[in-house]
Amino acid sequence: MALIRWREGTDLFSQLDRMQREVASLMGAFRPWTGNDFATFRPEVYxxxxxxxxxxxxxxxxxxxxxxxxxxxxxxxxxxxxxxxxxxxxxxxxxxxxxxxxxxxxxxxxxxxxxxxxxxxxxxxxxxxxxxxxxxxxxxxxxxxxxxxxxx
Amino acid sequence: MTSKENQGMEVSEKRAIEPTAGEPTRQGIMYTPQVDIIEDPEAITLYADLPGVKRDDVVIDVREGVLSLSATVAPLPGNWQPLYREYQVGGYERRFNLGDRIDTEKIAAKLENGVLRLTLPKAESQKPRKIKVI
Known part of the structure; x- marks a missing residue:
């Protein structure tokens, strides 16, 4: 789950991952760009x-x-x-x-x-x-x- | 994708804070560094995680029994396009009340691999002493 994939996978987790990224980037679009305000994901693995x-x-x-x-x-x-x-x-x-x-x-x-x-x-x-x-x-x-x- | 591929330590997210000693003039986020504080009979040793901080960018101040730690981090090159982000870059700040049991003259600090080690020797009068019964 914590493996970051750019290519769309077929399993549920990578689909969810992709959805989460897309939603976060949409949310980011409504905020002014300050350079330090890019959507931040919760790290799951050290x-x-x-x-x-x-x-x-x-x-x-x-x-x-x-x-x-x-x-x-x-x-x-x-x-x-x-x-x-x-x-x-x-x-x-x-x-x-x-x-x-x-x-x-x-x-x-x-x-x-x-x-x-x-x-x-x-x-x-x-x-x-x-x-x-x-x-x-x-x-x-x-x-x-x-x-x-x-x-x- | 499976837990086999990624394993190990727990991750703790950086905690952003409001600076306590007035707002910095430069805009940016401040974080609370994670610390370990260990006391032994001779001294109190503090370890603080300060990733990205250079030696000259740490300010350690002990005044009226309060230890203040603050550090700044150099910004990244502006032409880097962020693709994915799990942490943000910012300075660090944290304060501790020490009381007056530290020998402030002998405080020593070392920064190695992004970890600050601060040795705070106890004042002579505070060290445990064995009293011999005659």
Whole structure:
């Protein structure tokens, strides 16, 4: 259910997903565009992520504070991206006690489908200040091409 | 599509807040960072999730027993077309009452992988002491 699909699937969940996206984008159409007011979906799986298009590549950003960049495993095949990693938090020692414990820890795995295939050999991943940023250039065959019409 | 493909940790949504110390001049959303606070005999240690925050953009202020944390996040390049969004980008702000039991001179802060670790050593008079009976 939490797998994001752009292509219309036949199962009920992806249909519901698509409906939810369409309704949200309709709602968004009635609000003034402020750049930060794009419809936000409730993340169901860690980590919450945003996807952008910069004209040449998809940019996937995920907030992963406390995740050691070395623990991250990223796989891109065609139009599917999989993120895996582990987040650790400091544990209270035997003589210590918690005043607050709000941060989650554990292993995570998340897959998503991109709107079109990407060139997996050119994917660049960067994790800085607890934000993972992936640049996924479109695959050559998915790029828009101008076709010249020959005439005799 | 199945739960096998996506698994693991619970996600908690970012909580937007009204800034407590006056409105920032720059328009934007402020969030409450999630924290762990651990007390041991020597100190109180606070861990706050501040993804996207650079070292120079954190302001930590301890004044009259109140710890104020605030941080700003650089905006994204304007030419990125958003396709899908699960979180919004904004600054962080949170305050805690410490009382006067912290040695404010010795507070230490470290920012690593988007997590701020703040060590607040207890004032000497507040540390537990074993009293020997003669």
């Amino acid at each position: 980590p919450p992520l945003n996807i952008y298009d910069n004209g040449e590549a998809f940019v996937v950003r995920a907030e992963v504070p406390g995740v050691d960049p070395k623990s991250l495993e990223i796989e891109a095949t065609g139009d599917t991206l999989t993120l895996r990693g582990e987040r650790t938090v400091a544990e209270a020692g035997p003589k210590a006690s918690y005043h607050r414990r709000e941060r989650e820890a554990g292993e995570f795995r998340r897959s998503l489908t991109l709107p079109k295939p990407v060139d997996s050999s050119k994917v660049v991943a960067n994790c800085d200040s607890g934000v993972l940023e992936l640049q996924l250039p479109y695959a050559e065959e998915a790029k828009r091409r101008k076709i010249t019409v020959k005439s005799a």
